[in-house]
Amino acid sequence: MKRNKPAAAEIDIGRETRLELYRLQLELRYCEKRAYDLFLQNLIKGTSHLSLGQEAIAAGFGVAMRPDDWTFCTYRGHAHTLARGASMEGVLGELMGRQCGLLGGKGGSMHLTDVTKGAMGSYAIIGAHLPVAAGAAWSAQYRGTEQVAVCFFGDGTANIGAFHEALNFSAVWKLPVVYVCENNLYMEYTPISAVTAVEHPAADRASAYGLPSIVVDGNDADAVYKVASDALAKARAGGGPSLIEAMTYRHSGHSRADPGKYRPEGELEKWLLRDPVVTYRERLLTLGINEPTLKDMEAAAMGKVDRATGIAKVSPVPSVDDIEKNVWADGGSAWRN
């Protein structure tokens, strides 16, 4: 079986791109941490699924994608939405149920969307958005725009029917879509290995769709960037879909309600040694980027999160008049005359 495991240190992607990858990872990390803090302050209600520890995947793709490409992601979608350039106050505001939220309070944490940035939605039913991404890719193919749809999902998704339907459909129609499985080792509370017949839930099934098996270190933004660039170029050139499995680990539990107690002792600590943000910082230092530059970037990212938090906190709550708006394209919800 062909494996694609680029050795990150050997990839020459240039200083500017690396700084962009670091900036994005910092913003995603700080914003997710802020979301967690706001939960503890009871300013964010409902549930949330944080990407802490998985930022390198969203960042690697976010930097590699063209502005008019499309992102489809799951309820663990804060990072993917931000990585396309959606406003941070729009994201935090939505989590807090404020008027400034991306969805005006209609969607919440699990449905972040910013069409103006190509963030075509966060989908909360496992597997549902894989065929939707295929449809967007079909539209790009039909109109000849060379846009690519990128679809992120978790390891658990590889066991639901829509995964199979979408992969086969996309392969048969040679659609410009990149499927990215973020394998964080757990489907919700259960180890993915306990419920899956193969070691790599996505990559080991790629051959069923005539696709190469690709596994990448999802904690290495350079490696993700490289594999993303290749898959995007292939899709744009009419080469059809890709299926990429990015190995990673979430630092927190599945959702707000989950402390992650089911994880064996020492596992989290082992993965923390491979924290994508920390290790990327070390790489940048090794590559000659100086400490003050990194400190400035970190301060700037934190400043951005602080400003966004401030804006979201003072944003008014939505109007109850909004409840019956926007079911239909005419802005209303009438079902009778």
Add this chain to the structure above:
Amino acid sequence: MAELTYREAVAAGIAQEMARDERVVFLGEDVAHAGGVFKATVGLLEKFGPRRVRDCPISEQAILGAAMGAAMTGLKPIAEIMFSDFLAVCWDIVANEIAKTRYMTNGQITLPLVIRTANGAGSRFGAQHSQAVENWAMMIPGIKVVAPAFPADVKGLLAAAVRDPNPVLFFEQKSLYSMKGEVPDGEYVDELGKAKVLRRGKDCTIVALALMVHRALEAAEILEKEHGIACTVIDVRSLVPLDTQTILSEVSRTGRLVTVEENPRLCGWGAEVASIVADECFWDLDGPILRITTPHVPLPSADLLEDNTIPSAARIVREIRAKID
């Protein structure tokens, strides 16, 4: 006017919209090369080519998901689900995704798409290929629900559904596919959300949908000729939006409401109509509302059993006489 079958009207409606708008694309299982298992889409592949008329694998989630993704990025897909019973295998895409996305994104995403499907009984196909499931769709906010009874309405309402900027579930009654009727020539577009009064009488208002419209008309004829009961017959045509004004005004005039529904008893669309009538023109009623439905059973297959399960003209006559005489 040309005489077309109900199935020919499907192809005519799709062809009309594909010819005028390059964004309209059509996908489904066996729809292109085979022309549809009900032969309702014959000729479309030849006319519009494989880029716009596409055969799909047996993957209903992929079909409707692809239609949704295409609709949110500038196309106007028509997707076929071969039998409406199969909507159950892609109901997530219908009920959770297509219906809710516009609302959840606060209007950022609009989904101009049509899901066509062969619905209903009369073909001896048994319980998994014969259900009338329009009420499944009716209870989900965010989808329009249309079910034509005549070839002209098939063409006109299908065209209207394609041009509508919202998702529309379009139920074709499969035992009507061979029915013939006059269809206007040239470009023909009807309006969603308008019921039609097909016949007027002073004694009773019968409200029906799809195949049941024909049974209701037959029953009304018998009731008038043989029993002196004059019935209004309304073809609802569209459950969402629902033309309550036409229904309320006819019921107020006749003082009686009878709904004739192909669906099993519980939560049929007639229950919603009955509730609206009871709320809004109760004092105009001369007697209890009558709902005539399929009993609350899965649909049996054998001729005798199926014929005695879905409402027949004879049963409509019998039940109305029992209430009114």
